[in-house]
Amino acid sequence: MTDFDPPTPYLRDLVARALDEDLGLLGDITSIACIDDAAKSDGAFVARDAGVVAGTAAAAEVYRQVDGAVVLAWDLADGDRCAAGDTIGRLHGATRSVLAGERVALNLLSHCSGIASLTRSCVDAVGPEVRLRDTRKTLPGLRPLQRAAVRAGGGYNHRDSLSDAVLIKDNHLAGASIADAVARARAQWPGRIVEVECDALDQVRAARDAGVDVVMLDNMRPAQVGDAVEVVAGACLVEVSGGVTLDSLPAYARARPDFISLGAFTHSAVALDIGLDVA
Amino acid sequence: MTDFDPPTPYLRDLVARALDEDLGLLGDITSIACIDDAAKSDGAFVARDAGVVAGTAAAAEVYRQVDGAVVLAWDLADGDRCAAGDTIGRLHGATRSVLAGERVALNLLSHCSGIASLTRSCVDAVGPEVRLRDTRKTLPGLRPLQRAAVRAGGGYNHRDSLSDAVLIKDNHLAGASIADAVARARAQWPGRIVEVECDALDQVRAARDAGVDVVMLDNMRPAQVGDAVEVVAGACLVEVSGGVTLDSLPAYARARPDFISLGAFTHSAVALDIGLDVA
């Protein structure tokens, strides 16, 4: 059960752009000059470090576009843990094609697996009762791919875009009360989730009373989060956002919000080292 | 003197895609519901951490596309150092427009500035006599933007794509001698740079004798690099690639190669924390 199967137009476009960027206008001029076009090779994607795998559908799409005759099989799926030295997948085909797709496939696998690995380590740190979510702090053009990697690491996704859900922040109030802003949003956008960002308990109370779906606690300390959870008392969901580090994550989790959201999953994950061994 | 001025079609497309992703099909539904379309605001991009600024042209393009009437002025330029609390740029315009572009502009600025900051700290660590270069280990669709950020941090760029230069690796030899491979590449692609990856001194000698432009030393220890530099003796340029960490960077630099290339600049840089203060 893999995301992007069959590949969506989004994934196809993303991969086409990445190949365009890496192949340039002429293609791999080194291979064109040096490698016989009848030569065949085997390749193996091998983890050089331990982590969680993600991005296999994107890597598969790379080879589908480069050369439909390359055969690719996966030993590990998105969400699986890998140790250093583990083979993630194997491919066979024209050497030129294997090499033409190598860098783009690795760039995709390494980035996605880096996100999944970071997410998984955070999810393990907080335990099953608090859900970790990503944010809109993603890299341009990569949001859906990055979000699939967050899920592969055990995380959850926040709203996809500004069109999906209402999230009222300070700047949206502009003097209006939370109750008024929520009412306007409900009237204009029936059927959408409404969330309100709060930085003090009286705002939390106002949001709860206005019947929001989620209260977002912005830059509160863990103790304040505990108070807010008590104030809400299950009337809506509670999300912690801002100022959470890997160190403070357990303390926040102990305050029992429904969600903690972390921008670092998508803006600061370190790539997982993965290589392609060609024989 | 800023890159991307006037904005190239590449930059416009990148920003359009990023906005598409973040605005979704309908736009910022929260602002549409809550903010009067005549309201105006001032905003300031403020660094929350110290680093090197990059990505200003991309952030400017965001607001050009969202609403051409937003006025944007920069206090700092690409390549400038910033301290925590420094204002990087200021904007004024319709509140709806200021908010509609906020997240995409910040995502671009933070990512580029993160790359520039990491690059600058490495460049400072090796001193002026060794040039640091990026690699093709970039994120899909972001290569030109990431490379401009590397330059803003004092780094240099490697070949843009597989079409730009010949780089002969083990897999390209397939039994042929380095001399033969270089000859075939020179014949097929007149006027291009030819570089050969070597992992032993005899390969370095062979490459030098074949008249390559650059020898790339793959995963050699600093002492081996010193030997190779001696072997080459200025007959061509020498590049170190693979296995270099921030810790080992100075040791490699002391061996005096012409270039050291680092994938981490573009695949593992941590975002610089930058926010938008709206008033």
Place this chain on the structure above:
Amino acid sequence: MTDFDPPTPYLRDLVARALDEDLGLLGDITSIACIDDAAKSDGAFVARDAGVVAGTAAAAEVYRQVDGAVVLAWDLADGDRCAAGDTIGRLHGATRSVLAGERVALNLLSHCSGIASLTRSCVDAVGPEVRLRDTRKTLPGLRPLQRAAVRAGGGYNHRDSLSDAVLIKDNHLAGASIADAVARARAQWPGRIVEVECDALDQVRAARDAGVDVVMLDNMRPAQVGDAVEVVAGACLVEVSGGVTLDSLPAYARARPDFISLGAFTHSAVALDIGLDVA
């Protein structure tokens, strides 16, 4: 408070394609030949029939693209009712530009207003306690625009695409129990809405017990719908889908489901007759 303000990349692309189609490769060759390029005109969008207005943002985008100097002001907004003869909006600018955008603007306004008018008449027929929703039976490329028109008519929107929510139908069960299918979906797609299509009461019970978010009653008669609503007893939401006509709508509404969804809003709405009077 209008959707698509400022215009999203989706709306811009849709309008660009529509203009491309209507202007052809050369543009309005009749105007180029016959109309002085300095001539100016006033125009008025006038309803020739009664209904509900929608699509104003799209029509505005048409003129923004054709000629940014055309001035356009709206007398009526999306969701407003109009009588035959009412002026919906007024424009002023170069005659060539007014005419170049005329047909595309009218095609967009008429189609959207046709949808809003049909939706409104249905919404009025069922009263405020049952929500009417659209479906995925939309015209290729027009879904977001059509859905905004449904909202303008007082309707609600179903899932935007197959990626947004889980909707388990007969074909997805393939021998598995509803409980198993729901469990697999919850595990694979945490945080998404899960809906199950049912055509008998025991399926409704199974879905309710599996903890779904919505039960969809497929092609049931109004009396069966009443039974299902009783079975569910508020444990989840109930949606009626399939086989509902304008005639049978009130009978279904009396059974008090939460939603009734109607494909006709988007696949069979008749255009509202709107013209452009030029002076």
Place this chain on the structure above:
Amino acid sequence: MTDFDPPTPYLRDLVARALDEDLGLLGDITSIACIDDAAKSDGAFVARDAGVVAGTAAAAEVYRQVDGAVVLAWDLADGDRCAAGDTIGRLHGATRSVLAGERVALNLLSHCSGIASLTRSCVDAVGPEVRLRDTRKTLPGLRPLQRAAVRAGGGYNHRDSLSDAVLIKDNHLAGASIADAVARARAQWPGRIVEVECDALDQVRAARDAGVDVVMLDNMRPAQVGDAVEVVAGACLVEVSGGVTLDSLPAYARARPDFISLGAFTHSAVALDIGLDVA
């Protein structure tokens, strides 16, 4: 003999966009979670109502894009009449793929067949001596597809875009005589058809004398059309446009114009009900 065979880039793009819209960023998440990726199914497109089939090439393109391994065969071709219950086409392939393309294929088939059915009923009502044409009142992005459906129903096509032919209306005259306007158009656009819209007999005479190719009678009653046909006396073609309803169509036809054009074919056709039976 089918239009769009092999599929043109236009058709491919239209279908790609429609799939993008319906699959979203991740694809059919319900099938990914619930259906084994090795499962196979048979499907049949079945008419639920009587009408005329159109859009088969578009539906075929849907499955070509979703999964090239799906096999699709048509029992009926564009232009064939179908009764309720008739099988239009059959397909076999991976269940996930069959379902992933279902809605888009049906949306295309139903819309096109609705247009063809309406056109055919009008063509049958006027008999073979008057040709019925569509107009530029089409839906954004769908014009070529809708026009193929009009032909499948026995209708004819008007100019494709503003670039194709000169059509001089009141707004183009702006004080000039018809003779002058026609002369300017002939000079500027040699080799193009020139048509003039007339709402009175003296305009018809002027257009005839100016040597136009077609006279378009705008919003005239049937008796006036008869007078105009007499005035023209075969010197050019005569087209009736505007104000024609299904009821008044025969009366207009009896006046023997060469063409009657009807916007309703493309802006107000009701979808033909077609379903996909999966086994």
Place this chain on the structure above:
Amino acid sequence: MTDFDPPTPYLRDLVARALDEDLGLLGDITSIACIDDAAKSDGAFVARDAGVVAGTAAAAEVYRQVDGAVVLAWDLADGDRCAAGDTIGRLHGATRSVLAGERVALNLLSHCSGIASLTRSCVDAVGPEVRLRDTRKTLPGLRPLQRAAVRAGGGYNHRDSLSDAVLIKDNHLAGASIADAVARARAQWPGRIVEVECDALDQVRAARDAGVDVVMLDNMRPAQVGDAVEVVAGACLVEVSGGVTLDSLPAYARARPDFISLGAFTHSAVALDIGLDVA
């Protein structure tokens, strides 16, 4: 009276692609390094050779895209003759912008003017009674632009694409008679022009009797063309195609066909030398 006014989506895309190609990913790096961004310049497009001007709308679109603040005025219009030294147009704006658009604007102007100049010299050679047409032998992506240039030179356009008109050649007959092929085409594509390629007089007679709109004489000598014109005797139009050179053009013209079509207009025109003088 200029084509492409206002600029169509086709023209915008063509120019965007050309700029993308010439500016590359970063833009004019020389100007970014060397020219103050506040500097202003005047420029003049000057013919270095005599000819006929074309492509002004495309050159204008270049500057509209590079920098909307550049002011551009034309001394000459499409279709005007120019002598060496004549100023075609003048521009004023930021020096960086003037230079960023220079090469693309000149490439467009020179190519179009080269086509217009060649066409004009041929049109002058045959006199007003025979129309010269272009063919489908155009350069990829440039057809509409090239055809506008042919018109600027006094020529006429053939069918735009394979979708526009029926042109039956030997390969389409495949054993069928001309009468049968024409009948099938008329039935399948009502309302389209039907042309038949003939290489002998009996084929000309058959085509005439089948009621075609145009007979195309393929690779016939001038005397044979004269015979064919006599055979047709005005029953349809006669076109000469293939084997016509600038030398033989007058001889063909004297045989009085309706059209002579020449591929050289669009596949082999030499650029008109035009430069940009900057001050």
Place this chain on the structure above:
Amino acid sequence: MTDFDPPTPYLRDLVARALDEDLGLLGDITSIACIDDAAKSDGAFVARDAGVVAGTAAAAEVYRQVDGAVVLAWDLADGDRCAAGDTIGRLHGATRSVLAGERVALNLLSHCSGIASLTRSCVDAVGPEVRLRDTRKTLPGLRPLQRAAVRAGGGYNHRDSLSDAVLIKDNHLAGASIADAVARARAQWPGRIVEVECDALDQVRAARDAGVDVVMLDNMRPAQVGDAVEVVAGACLVEVSGGVTLDSLPAYARARPDFISLGAFTHSAVALDIGLDVA
């Protein structure tokens, strides 16, 4: 060893656009009407004139897109000389598909081969010691394809775009000294080639002393070129540009610059006559 193998995204897009342009919205309506969809044909690309072949990868891509089942084999490769009557390649497949791709494939082959043929004749005229280069005077959208054709003819390529290398001309100096301009460019764009255009010997000296990579001699006579080569004395490369004709080429070559660049290769090459024989 062919460029564009496997085909790059650039080549795919170029061919897709060319097919879009030639097939139009419906495809080859003549073949749809007249040719049985089961009919098969053989075809041969045959040179009607002597020259040098180029563009085979583009022609192959045409048929890959039109119909993947068409089999295509090449008798000659890019860079091979052909005589009139020589078969360049052969294809077999559905007759409809063979004809649908014919014109676009021929347009590409003829244009590229025309460029290669002209380049080769110039290369032969100057001998092996001077390299001939193309310029940025290319046709919009065709630059990479044209440049591959130049290489097939034995020529070399200049910078691909304004982003690739620094080329300082008069307009960039604006009062600054060459030394200053070069210094600014080196600082802003580390690692790029810097070339300076000179029209007098003192500029040549200044550029040489500033340490540029290439001196471009603009519109100098052959004798002046000889002087400049002496002044430079190997300190950098010397390029001749502007005012070179086929007649004056040998005289320039005798002055021994490193490069002579010629715009005519790409803006004024005459198509090589190539046809498709179908049986």
